[in-house]
Amino acid sequence: MFDGNRAFxxxxxxDTDTAREFYGATLGLTVxxxxxxxxxxxxxxxxxxxxxxxxxxxxxxxxxxxxxxxLVVDDxxxxxxxxxxxxxxxxxxxxxxxxxxGIAHGRPSVAWFTDPAGNVCSVIQEA
Numbered sequence: 793m794f795d796g797n798r799a800f801x802x803x804x805x806x807d808t809d810t811a812r813e814f815y816g817a818t819l820g821l822t823v824x825x826x827x828x829x830x831x832x833x834x835x836x837x838x839x840x841x842x843x844x845x846x847x848x849x850x851x852x853x854x855x856x857x858x859x860x861x862x863l864v865v866d867d868x869x870x871x872x873x874x875x876x877x878x879x880x881x882x883x884x885x886x887x888x889x890x891x892x893x894g895i896a897h898g899r900p901s902v903a904w905f906t907d908p909a910g911n912v913c914s915v916i917q918e919a
Contacts, residue, residue, distance in 0.1 A: 800843070803860040804850035805909040808833040811847050814908050818878050819863075837861070855910030868901045868917035869893065875915070880905050883912070 805811040815837050816823040826834040826846070833849040845861060865871040872882060872893045882894025883904040890896045895903045901917045 800846055801860075802846035802848060803856060803911055804848055804853050805907070805911065806849065806851060806853040807909070808835050808847055808849045810908045811835065815847075818880065853909060855906070856912060858912060859904065859914050860911045861913040863913065863915050865915050865917055868895055868903060868915055871915040871917075872903050875905060 812823045812835050815821050822838040823835055824838065826836050835847045837845045837847060839845065863871075872895055875882070876893075882890075883906065884890055884894055885896075885904070888896040890903075893903065895901055899918075902914050904912055904914045906912055
């Protein structure tokens with residue numbers, strides 16, 4: 793019924809220039825404008841292979857209260873330390889046993905943080 797090979801996720805931010813700087817320069821992901829939609833401010837965060845996430849401007853944006861982007865890492869401690877060096881702090885949630893870095897160790901281990909728009913993202917170490 794649907795072609796999952798062409799599916800993609802998306803989320804909103806109030807300012808895609810700020811998002812482009814954060815996801816590109818701060819997190820080190822490849823971020824590009826959506827061809828033909830530059831005037832509208834749409835950007836795409838490129839992930840593994842042909843996967844990507846669309847980020848679109850929404851002036852009356854309200855941050856998501858759930859995780860909009862999960863980034864799988866091989867070493868969660870190194871990833872969280874790298875985020876901290878870039879000025880990105882981790883979130884703490886009641887009910888999770890998180891260490892001093894904000895990492896909930898387990899299977900998987902996870903640490904959450906927000907983008908400049910307040911959307912929740914995470915780093916996850918699966919094994």
